[in-house]
Amino acid sequence: MRLMDLPLFVMLAVFILVVSLRFRPPPAVQLMLYLHAALPFFLNGLLFPVSYMPDQLKYLSAFYEIRTGALSVWEVILHGGNVDRASLLFAAMPLPFALTPNSLGFYNGFIWTALFLWLYRKGVFTHLSMWFYLLYPSMALYSSLSLRDTFVFAFMIMAAQWAREGRWVIMLVPLVLLYAIKFQNFYILAPVLFLFLAFGIRHKGLSISRGAATLVTGVAALVALSPIALPLINYFRRAMYVEDGGDADQVQMIEGPVQFVLEGMTSGIYFLMKPFPWDASNLLQIIQSFENLAIAGLLVLLARAAWNRAPRMLIFWTLFLIFAASIYGLVVFNYGTAARYRFPFLTFFVIFVCADCRAHSLFKNMVPPAFQAAYLKRRNAPTTTPQSP
Secondary structure: OHHHHHHHHHHHHHHHHHHHHHHOOOHHHHHHHHHHHHHHHHOEOOOEOHHHOOHHHHHHHHHHHHHHOOOOHHHHHHHOOHHHHHHHHHHHOOOOOOOOOOHHHHHHHHHHHHHHHHHHHHOOOOHHHHHHHHHOHHHHHHOOOOOOHHHHHHHHHHHHHHHHOOOHHHHHHHHHHHHHHOHHHHHHHHHHHHHHHHOOHHHHOOOHHHHHHHHHHHHHHHHHHHHHHHHHHHHHHHHHHHHOOOOHHHOOOOOOHHHHHHHHHHHHHHHHHOOOHHHOOOHHHHHHHHHHHHHHHHHHHHHHHHHOOOHHHHHHHHHHHHHHHHHHHHHOOOHHHHHHHHHHHHHHHHHHHHHHOOOOOOOOOOOOHHHHHHHHHHHOOOOOOOOOO
16 A cells, blocks of 8 residues: 555655755755655554544545546536535646545645745744644644645635735635635634734734623624524534434533533633543544643743734734634534644644744744844745745
């Protein structure tokens, strides 16, 4: 299986070599890109069996049907589900084949690497966010499997970055693609970016008073919409619980607006942290539990550093993270599913808090002057005609 995927790895390694010669990232960064490129070799069949994440076979099957013509492109666009549409995006990539359950992991490696270099070229990264992107274990894992999550993450990042640049029209392209493959994230991100642009938040951020008012308004809106939202939330709670192997009769339904709000707040925090070490039942969950504790500590330090530099932007992106975590916390029960759905939001938060709050380091006055000068030079460099991602 790994020998059949070797040509895909070689093509990805050549791609990294070519773009590294063009953009000249530091040698340590190039090494991390090569290590990530090889990661699909060590997952399915080694770290865990393919059956541990069987959704990969659905994407591979739909990929085959689209590439062979058994499934019409227009049928996928007009009537296909999330898996079919994501598989269509894989099939549209200019790579020759996908022969094993690992193959689409190398396709995702191209997306992950291209997104990194796009952000690097635009000067979005700080030293902290760049290394978070490269070293975050959950993102490395799920962006190296044959799943749609790398597409989801890339579309979220691209839409937000173009919103930060004030480019309304082009921002709509990744949002439409995001809706096609994961409408939940679209409904979380699109209203936030609309507020970000319509109310000038990208220029001045959100004050404490306006942030508190936004939070109160959001809670009031949830209460007002609870007669419509609760049946949908309960439907997805039951569906996700059954999909994870549980009994539908054992799911606790949310019965009123007060419980809706309270459950959203508590489950949102739990969504960002689970599994705790005492919840873990296998090696992967144990690793994820300690990862969660490390990430929580990093977020606290990042919030402190960002508050000292640009508290208004920190308030806005923190409200976004709370909103997203609360929505997913209401419907996600499985620990692995939580880690898979969580990594795009956490990485999104770190990247744009670091960029908008100028958080080069977790600690004040610890930014290497040479790096800071290089970062500012890259960020302030004249822009050329935008290239495709």
